[in-house]
Amino acid sequence: MSALSIKNLKKVYQGGLEALRGIDLEVEKGDFFALLGPNGAGKSTTIGIISSLVTKSSGKVEILGIDIDDNHSLAKKKLGVVGQEVNFNQFEKVGDIIRNQAGYYGLSFREARENTMYYMKKLDIWDKRNEQARKLSGGMKRRIMVAKALVNKPELLILDEPTAGVDIELRRSLWDFLTEINNSGTSIILTTHYLEEAERLCRNIAIIDNGEIVENTSMQELLTRLEVETFVFDLQEDISNLPKIENYELRIENPKKISVTIQKGQGLNEIFSLLSNSGIKIASMRNETGRLEELFLGLVESTIKEENHGPH
Amino acid sequence: MDPIEQIRALATILRKEIHRFMRIWMQTLIPPAIMIMLYFVIFGEIIGSRIGKMGEFDYMQFMVPGLIMMSVISNSYSNVVSSFFGQKFARSVEELLITPLPNYIILVGWVLGGVARGLMVGAIVTVVSLFFSELTVANWPLAIFVVFLTSVLFSLGGFLNALFAESFDDISIIPTFVLQPLIYLGGVFYSITLLGEPFRTISLANPILYMVNSFRHAILGASDLASLGISLNVAIGMILFFIALFSSISLWLLNTGKGIRS
Numbered sequence: 001m002s003a004l005s006i007k008n009l010k011k012v013y014q015g016g017l018e019a020l021r022g023i024d025l026e027v028e029k030g031d032f033f034a035l036l037g038p039n040g041a042g043k044s045t046t047i048g049i050i051s052s053l054v055t056k057s058s059g060k061v062e063i064l065g066i067d068i069d070d071n072h073s074l075a076k077k078k079l080g081v082v083g084q085e086v087n088f089n090q091f092e093k094v095g096d097i098i099r100n101q102a103g104y105y106g107l108s109f110r111e112a113r114e115n116t117m118y119y120m121k122k123l124d125i126w127d128k129r130n131e132q133a134r135k136l137s138g139g140m141k142r143r144i145m146v147a148k149a150l151v152n153k154p155e156l157l158i159l160d161e162p163t164a165g166v167d168i169e170l171r172r173s174l175w176d177f178l179t180e181i182n183n184s185g186t187s188i189i190l191t192t193h194y195l196e197e198a199e200r201l202c203r204n205i206a207i208i209d210n211g212e213i214v215e216n217t218s219m220q221e222l223l224t225r226l227e228v229e230t231f232v233f234d235l236q237e238d239i240s241n242l243p244k245i246e247n248y249e250l251r252i253e254n255p256k257k258i259s260v261t262i263q264k265g266q267g268l269n270e271i272f273s274l275l276s277n278s279g280i281k282i283a284s285m286r287n288e289t290g291r292l293e294e295l296f297l298g299l300v301e302s303t304i305k306e307e308n309h310g311p312h
Numbered sequence: 313m314d315p316i317e318q319i320r321a322l323a324t325i326l327r328k329e330i331h332r333f334m335r336i337w338m339q340t341l342i343p344p345a346i347m348i349m350l351y352f353v354i355f356g357e358i359i360g361s362r363i364g365k366m367g368e369f370d371y372m373q374f375m376v377p378g379l380i381m382m383s384v385i386s387n388s389y390s391n392v393v394s395s396f397f398g399q400k401f402a403r404s405v406e407e408l409l410i411t412p413l414p415n416y417i418i419l420v421g422w423v424l425g426g427v428a429r430g431l432m433v434g435a436i437v438t439v440v441s442l443f444f445s446e447l448t449v450a451n452w453p454l455a456i457f458v459v460f461l462t463s464v465l466f467s468l469g470g471f472l473n474a475l476f477a478e479s480f481d482d483i484s485i486i487p488t489f490v491l492q493p494l495i496y497l498g499g500v501f502y503s504i505t506l507l508g509e510p511f512r513t514i515s516l517a518n519p520i521l522y523m524v525n526s527f528r529h530a531i532l533g534a535s536d537l538a539s540l541g542i543s544l545n546v547a548i549g550m551i552l553f554f555i556a557l558f559s560s561i562s563l564w565l566l567n568t569g570k571g572i573r574s
């Protein structure tokens with residue numbers, strides 16, 4: 001059974017903007033799924049329709065096999081959503097915000113209190129329970145959003161850019177937390193602009209651009225499709241000019257750092273020996289992050305080009 | 313959602329709504345108390361004696377039921393319109409929309425919130441009035457029934473206003489340009505029987521007239537209703553009719569997503 005199944009979903013906003021042009025999407029139960037795409041691609045619109053904040057123009061959405069039109073109530077019960085923007089009353093106390101969300105789901109007073117406490121402790125906001133939400137930092141507000149989405153113990157959790165504007169430490173702890181939740185059986189879909197995040201967390205991925213799915217595959221498959229890879233070498237000694245090495249495209253990034261882009265299948269051994277033959281001592285080597293970025297840009301490039309060449 | 317879950321959700325909304333107006337009591341509960349005191353000072357002491365009697369009652373005695381109704385109406389309305397619009401504005405209405413909650417629970421929750429504020433303010437104004445005048449209530453059950461229905465109706469009105477509102481201006485336009493005039497011309501301050509034609513007949517189209525006079529009837533045991541040839545049942549029937557109308561429109565709009573879903 002799919003955690004989420006979307007068929008030919010279309011959305012035309014009032015005013016005529018076509019935000020979704022008939023997308024299909026399948027997310028397996030238990031999956032950790034990334035939905036990527038540039039600004040305005042239609043990610044939040046898709047999530048909005050799944051969570052009934054946006055009305056669809058046409059198409060079909062099933063949450064864990066339940067059609068949202070046929071059995072709205074049951075489908076929604078299985079869903080937790082972290083919206084892209086803060087959507088709670090900032091004048092309320094943090095604890096009340098989360099407990100009220102549990103109440104809206106119809107949880108008993110006791111269950112609501114227990115779940116609230118559990119997730120607030122898990123997300124490290126329990127000691128803020130009596131503070132007004134508006135006094136908390138942006139990162140803390142994100143955690144409130146996550147706790148709120150989980151308080152009903154959903155089977156499918158959707159997060160719309162949960163780590164936007166969040167510092168590295170919190171981002172990592174959120175990653176660990178989401179991985180834990182996913183391991184315990186919750187299916188997760190997230191959108192993000194940090195490709196590193198998707199690469200690290202997600203097993204499957206879809207890329208949406210301009211209201212259309214342009215790629216839908218496993219993360220592994222996507223990464224093996226990368227044609228080129230860039231490596232960075234940190235050097236022990238400064239260099240001023242590079243030896244000419246055939247077949248390799250070397251660049252000086254700074255006197256202590258050079259980089260090389262190699263084609264898939266081209267080994268690294270050769271470059272090591274060529275470099276050391278030229279007297280260059282390598283201190284360390286790393287893979288330049290953002291491998292996925294290149295691919296991503298390749299996939300959405302067509303539309304970027306169109307936009308740039310369109311009438312001004 | 314099963315009925316028990318729905319009731320829990322409803323209780324959550326209501327508790328949150330009561331919490332909201334209690335938290336800002338300086339803006340919600342104190343002003344009506346001050347207003348009624350000022351009315352007592354100005355109309356009771358300074359001007360009232362010159363106006364003389366309104367029918368068989370002192371002017372202030374005549375006015376108190378109208379003032380209670382005025383407070384109930386404006387507080388029920390403004391509670392719902394500002395709370396629900398605020399919720400839309402802060403996007404926290406999404407908290408409800410993402411849940412399995414049926415729309416009618418949302419509507420009933422906010423209406424009961426408005427009723428809670430309306431009744432509380434009505435009680436405050438009544439208590440303050442007791443300090444300044446001898447208020448005897450001819451028919452308690454009727455008084456409470458009429459206040460309750462009125463509060464429901466104007467809470468619904470506030471809800472509709474909030475659904476349509478797109479800016480903070482929109483939530484003050486209706487209260488200022490529609491509600492206020494209807495209240496002031498609805499027999500709060502004077503007996504409709506004092507009016508000549510055509511104003512007397514025009515006034516009959518004002519629904520607030522029926523509520524104020526039904527309530528006055530419950531408190532004083534007499535009102536304009538009799539001299540206008542309208543029975544109490546008709547007056548209450550009018551209120552019920554508007555409640556049915558407003559709640560159907562609200563539910564229909566909620567179901568179509570008007571003002572809350574894009």
Ligand SMILES: Nc1ncnc2c1ncn2[C@@H]1O[C@H](COP(=O)(O)OP(=O)(O)OP(=O)(O)O)[C@@H](O)[C@H]1O
Nearest residue numbers: 013017019037038039040041042043044045046574
């Ligand atoms: N309420 C709305 N009314 C009209 N157009 C809208 C509305 N919401 C979004 N849009 C438009 O729909 C398109 C898709 O927007 P959406 O928010 O789904 O993008 P997104 O992929 O989430 O982008 P981002 O990465 O910036 O969050 C955009 O062109 C946007 O301007």
Ligand SMILES: [Mg+2]
Nearest residue numbers: 043044045084
């Ligand atoms: Mg978005």
